Amino acid sequence: MPAHPRAHPFMPNSVPAIKAELMAALGIDSVDELFAQIPQDHRLDRPLELPPALTSEAALSRHMRSLLGRNRSCADNLSFLGGGCWHHYVPAVCDEIARRTEFLTPVWGTPSSDLGRNQAWFEFTSQLGELLDLELVALPVYSWGCAAGHAIRMASRLTDRRKILLPRYLDPERRAVIETYCEPAEMPSHLEIVEVNGDPETGRLSLDDLRTRLDGETAAIYFENPSYLGQIESDAAEIAALARRHGAETVVGVDPVSLGVLAPPAAYGADIVVGSIQPLGIHMYGGGGLGGFIASRDEPAYAHEYPALMVSIAETTHEEHIFSLALMHQCSYGSREAAKDWTGNSTYLYAIVAAAYMTLLGPEGFRELGSLIVQRSRYAASLLDGIDGITIRFRDGFFKEFVANFDDTGRTVAEINKTLLDRGIFGGIDLSARFPDLGQSALYCVTEVHEQQDLDRLAAALREVCTR
Amino acid sequence: MPAHPRAHPFMPNSVPAIKAELMAALGIDSVDELFAQIPQDHRLDRPLELPPALTSEAALSRHMRSLLGRNRSCADNLSFLGGGCWHHYVPAVCDEIARRTEFLTPVWGTPSSDLGRNQAWFEFTSQLGELLDLELVALPVYSWGCAAGHAIRMASRLTDRRKILLPRYLDPERRAVIETYCEPAEMPSHLEIVEVNGDPETGRLSLDDLRTRLDGETAAIYFENPSYLGQIESDAAEIAALARRHGAETVVGVDPVSLGVLAPPAAYGADIVVGSIQPLGIHMYGGGGLGGFIASRDEPAYAHEYPALMVSIAETTHEEHIFSLALMHQCSYGSREAAKDWTGNSTYLYAIVAAAYMTLLGPEGFRELGSLIVQRSRYAASLLDGIDGITIRFRDGFFKEFVANFDDTGRTVAEINKTLLDRGIFGGIDLSARFPDLGQSALYCVTEVHEQQDLDRLAAALREVCTR
Amino acid sequence: MTAKLRRYHAAVWDEPIVMEMGVPGRRGFHFPEAEAAVRDAIGTASDLIPSTMQRQSRPELPEMSEPDVLRHYLHLSQETLGMMGISLFGTCTMKYNPRLTENLAMDSSIADLHPDQDPDTMQGTLEILANFERMLCELSGMDHFTFQPAGGADAAYTHACVTRAYHAARGELEQRNQIITSIQAHPCNPATATAAGFEVLTLMLEDNGYPSLDALKSAVSERTAALMINNPDDMGIYNPEIKEWVRIVHEAGGLCFYDHANFNGVMSKIRARELGFDACMFMLHKTFGVSKGGGGPAVGAYGCSDELADYLPGRRIVRQGDYYTLRDGGHLSVGRVREYLGNVQQVIKAYAWTRAMGAEGIREASDISVLVNNYMEKELLKVPGLTRSHPDIEGWRIEMTRYSLGKLYEDTGVTVVDVSNRMVDYGVDAPWLSHEPWIVPQPITPEAGEMWSKEDVDYWIAVLRQVCEEAYSDPDLVRNAPHNQAVHRQGPTSLDEPENWAMTWRAYQRKRATRRR
Amino acid sequence: MTAKLRRYHAAVWDEPIVMEMGVPGRRGFHFPEAEAAVRDAIGTASDLIPSTMQRQSRPELPEMSEPDVLRHYLHLSQETLGMMGISLFGTCTMKYNPRLTENLAMDSSIADLHPDQDPDTMQGTLEILANFERMLCELSGMDHFTFQPAGGADAAYTHACVTRAYHAARGELEQRNQIITSIQAHPCNPATATAAGFEVLTLMLEDNGYPSLDALKSAVSERTAALMINNPDDMGIYNPEIKEWVRIVHEAGGLCFYDHANFNGVMSKIRARELGFDACMFMLHKTFGVSKGGGGPAVGAYGCSDELADYLPGRRIVRQGDYYTLRDGGHLSVGRVREYLGNVQQVIKAYAWTRAMGAEGIREASDISVLVNNYMEKELLKVPGLTRSHPDIEGWRIEMTRYSLGKLYEDTGVTVVDVSNRMVDYGVDAPWLSHEPWIVPQPITPEAGEMWSKEDVDYWIAVLRQVCEEAYSDPDLVRNAPHNQAVHRQGPTSLDEPENWAMTWRAYQRKRATRRR
């Protein structure tokens, strides 16, 4: 350590002379005096024990890089993981916008001084609204799971009912979040979750089972399209119609990158639509890239149940466009315990990134993307289906994910994935613990980042692995 | 290929309807008509044969990354290469500034609309002026070698003489550039280059030899401090005094990161000072990070010989500060063949980056940096000196580079470096072909990026390699 | 202290809304066609999608070229003041976001990781998370931390969930259905408590700036599930009876949660666990130097004692020598408050920030925050029309002070919203006012923290003084502010009416059409 | 064509000069102390530096914290219009700089490469350079390219050097000491020719917009070393006799160099080699999508025929199957015009851009450049006070057209500099006027290229029309422009006088003191 402590690069006032000047202005001799309010017996009586400071950026950078060097990423390897966080290509423009300091660092100002950021938010909701064919889109919440949880609670408040139907084949992560939002049975506002079976033939929701579960107590049916297992719910309109017949809300979770080729849920009767914005130009960040959206028709009954912030276009005193928060009184900032659920710092930077992504792609980009994914994922499935011991569980009607079953290989998915890992391949998500009825199955995810050669390489590796 | 050609993402007017609209406005049916000026027999009569277009960014990104994956960088390995391009730590702030689109993409506007950029340039010259203790600093030229070449030509014009003294131990790259600038013997304006020997004991310039070469024809002596072989020219004041006595200019090349601890050349009598700005926060980029500066006292005689652009502070009509180009008439934009050499697009983005770097470091940063480098490089030399078969050629008085001789190992530097490479180490520059009199010697460069552990690792590797 | 006011003007680009931009047929991004072998084997996409599920009409997205998209969003970025000015946004602890870590986060070793990867391939991330957990334990005295909560409010929600699980495990959940908080607690505390199913009891402040022990005593009962409280509060007042509070709540069988959002002034000085708290939360996007992104991605790091460990949500990192693995929560775990491990890249940034600061830097940051806040207070109290909240409470405030422009408003009719609209005209970011409810009239809450230089703080003070003086001399100037921004102030139309709000362009198109009729 | 004019204002930060900022003792960046073992073994730095060579006084650099440094330069970036507007800067071919390649260049596989690394460790770079060389050969018909020249002017200089070496090898250098160029050639051609030691003959234009064959014939002689010429020139006029020119110069024993800076309009249409040229240069920072950086780093890719290959500067890349090595130039090589292989990262960006475009994209870019330029011309000729250079020459221009505001000046006294100072008030970047000498009065030279949308081009036209109309209706408005920038226009003081210029802060301090005396 140098003889004289050095001012810290992050702290312009850590210069002794400045501290002295400030103390002089206050007429104190020691900063300690300022903490008089805190009783001595509250105080920590020793210095903190933290690893040594790395105030040299070069040293810190090296330390961080050496730690991160222990990671192996989906970019350096060939990954087929999906299920709730997906490896899509992130356009360089999205990164450029995400790192603009004006967007990256601040909290909020006024609608005038934040014009650009608020406009970008409005462009996010407006474009997502086009993809969804819906007029009301809120700013994003933490994640798809959280969006689903909130939407289900909205549905319960809207219907004043407490029973929620969920598909049996649902991402356990999302499912766990939803359960938390439904509250334990002890709570007076508990929402009861009832599972609807999947059809063992198609992987889609069993309409028969749905009919037996739906009743006058049902607040909402929540399902996803494509489903967790990748299937396109072709009975979606029927499901929504059934729900409507029972006075229940239809809440649909959707992958926005599918919407260039798949019908938007509003078209088949969804009342509230949720989903992830992570695929819209946001890196996976080990799960840190999530963000969830909530959308619906622009009807006051729905609007009044949103917990999330909502940005509206408005006019200035001089008739310029300006963008500002609407219905603030109903969120937790506005009404504390009387609020609709709660809000706070969320994933608003990603809203801007997603806006840029949607603008970049435009209608044709989404169409191309959706088509390419459907084709390549089907190609992958067909390759795998030809391998001894591997069966594709639901052979068609899927979007980017499909279920490969390895029962006939006599090996577990865990074993197979370990062997793939040695070859630089991250195999699909192991479903065996999540859904034992699917046997040794894995959820393979194929997106636009997978070129044919990658899929061929996967097939070759699996052929080797499975037939050993 | 899709049936309808897609508009290209970089070309907003590549939409057929827009092209049609533009053609209609001109009353033409085909764009070909616009090329009527170009005679048919000038035309290429076939489409270009280029590799297939990668209009998909994902595909292009993958292609580029797979190519670049064949590189092995100084960051992933341990490099001791220097000699004219150096691995210094680049602060993240420098990268942030370098990539700001406002600085990155444009050419020029007006002094008012470019206020920020021109101010940053002025802050570059002003801070470099402080480091150099000089009042006149131009915007950077292409490289140190080019700066030296221009400075030598300035000296020749200033003295109206044509003989130039250069140290024998000079970077062959820089030397080759200088030679080009001195023109071949056939040219009427040819400058004759005369070598001054190095002292075999110290590696520094031989004053005795200098005395025999200096005469009334000598336009300039050019030397570097630290020298190419890393030595601090402690006789610099004497050299400059000798030159002055003969009416010659003293042109000194200097490494700006040494100036926190080393005396600036002006302090020992340099007339024109040149050097590289690459160490000031600019990546090596495989040699693409170079930039050269030229500086001197602010005397009209000197000012009038600069070929480079010069930015001056000035006032607006409203007495605000503004920054604008001075003495434009003497550069090639202003006077074509009557200009002082020539100028053009240069390395102006780097001037901004270097400005940010100098501001970040401040006087104490430069002092710390210089001290650390001197200590660590000496430590490295002392470790190597202890290894059987390795001799440090000039044991003290060096800054960041030193000469390690391997004669006694019985192996060539080339062999040793190949073996080091297998261990992830890039050994020092092989001097054996460049300066056969130094035997099997290598120029090792140590900077702040080399922690003690790296130097110990080098020593251990060399011990192994040399004693096998 | 005589700071010269800057001549400032925001960049004005008069930028259209993206929905109005573009031309049919333009493209910003291409995807390749599927490879020939794929097409041959599989056919076209429309063959693969059930016809009822195929999209019928193209989404009406803008059609723009790549450079135009980039330029549009760059223009919008320039039209965002966005901490390019001086932002003393109270309760949010504006920090320097080191560009090193922001750059690192874009590296594929962070950006391109899938949360379900084999732990073998995430050792770097897991080691950082595990080490940072230990560092936060040292800062708080807690035994465990989870990074799953995606914001401060989510950490509060996590606490409400942990509280449910804790009491449920004891069979007391039905009985213990009340959570106690104070009117000065952040709204997310009562809101998340309610969302978790609890009833909320809110204690009011006494003259000394915090609720009385008596009020607390009469609130606690066998129905008490937990206390959720921050300290110091947003007025900068530290409740010196907090240990007693914890004792009282514990005695009643409740858990105590320390909302440590206002940690900056007290870090290294006090530790939640030693004050008796069972749990606490740190906002990494606030105290720990992580970029705020205009509102996330964020992390509310939730810490607790060993006793609550089993209730934590999500997978836990387990260290085995130099190797790190993940363990699922047991049967007591609250499950998930959000998917996966949380905003991992933000945790990594916070780790790096903390390493850059070290123990000594963190102590100094706390010192400086408090020193500068009290310096500001001294200067601000000279500003006409400004008073301190609870003016009669003696003593120094911690890292921020709440003020009131109530007098200014009475004297001039100029509101604190007018004032902040005018402040931005001088190139400083709008200040924070107060959470709901406003317990002082026309509140304003600056917080300097450790990143703003004394010059910046002086400048900010000079701006506020200037604006308040303008309010007295030329109130319309302030009331009509801003004058130097990209647009004027928002008009008076309420956005709480269905006919006025329009959360998307298509809603706006429809409503505007309606209005025109 | 009716573009609505934007309300524009530049960001105004009133930012101090960095030399006035900071406080003694502040730090923006730390270096670690040398490790204990190093210190113990070696001692302090001052022991290691000869005392006469130790710095005596600290450099008077500002002392600032890291966040303050960052914010300062961010403010300056916002105060730079910098192609955030519409930049039709003629002769510079403003291009989209794909962010993919800009990001890639920051990757350590490009950024952290040392030029002296073993070729084993640079195979990626070498492969790209070798492939791009082949691509440029296809575009030009040449046999070789070098990327060593660090700008267009440096490529011209390279040609002058190659010319020297070529004639020297033939023993004719002393005799062949003249280089012929035209008054419309870029100033760097005559300047580099002179700097290389040649005498320059400059041909003037005839009525048809280019020098006559007769003028050329009377210029060539046994003293002719080379012709250096661009085509089309900056007026957009293509010299249809260029093949004849080449023949004449070749017959006289001179080399022909094609300055292909204005390549955008003719790429894929013509090839320098097939027109007979021996050498040419492409500006990668212009035609090939590389960021300009406000003036470099740049690349003037210099190409030549087999006959000149041995004279090329620098090391050459040699392909051996899939492996690439470097070979030193032989004894005929001109040596070096700059160190190493040139601005390698910029070549990589150019390669990526060219791959993104493909042959078809490049052809289309050329088509669009020319189409849009002629569309602009049609519209601009309606602007009051504006005429076309050489108005009587019939036919379409290539990718740019030079105009004159001489009439505007005569009518109103408003100069083209005034006009460009006013144009920026509407958020468009200042246009290029003309290189020296101005052969038309009050010249202005827009070039649209392929990256600006028709809407942007229409907007630019509308701005120029607006400004010209203002010149007629309210000339002072234009003469006193700009009005919406961070500062006003530069005052009248000449910066060519020693007492006025100040290229550094310390010079300014001294001279200002002097002036005050």
Ligand SMILES: Cc1ncc(COP(=O)(O)O)c(C=O)c1O
């Ligand atoms: C005291 C306090 N608690 C909680 C929060 C909520 O944090 P977040 O917005 O991250 O949800 C805040 C936010 O400012 C706060 O100040």
Ligand SMILES: Cc1ncc(COP(=O)(O)O)c(C=O)c1O
């Ligand atoms: C025709 C022509 N030649 C040469 C040059 C010089 O290029 P650079 O500025 O890169 O040196 C230019 C620059 O604009 C040019 O237009």
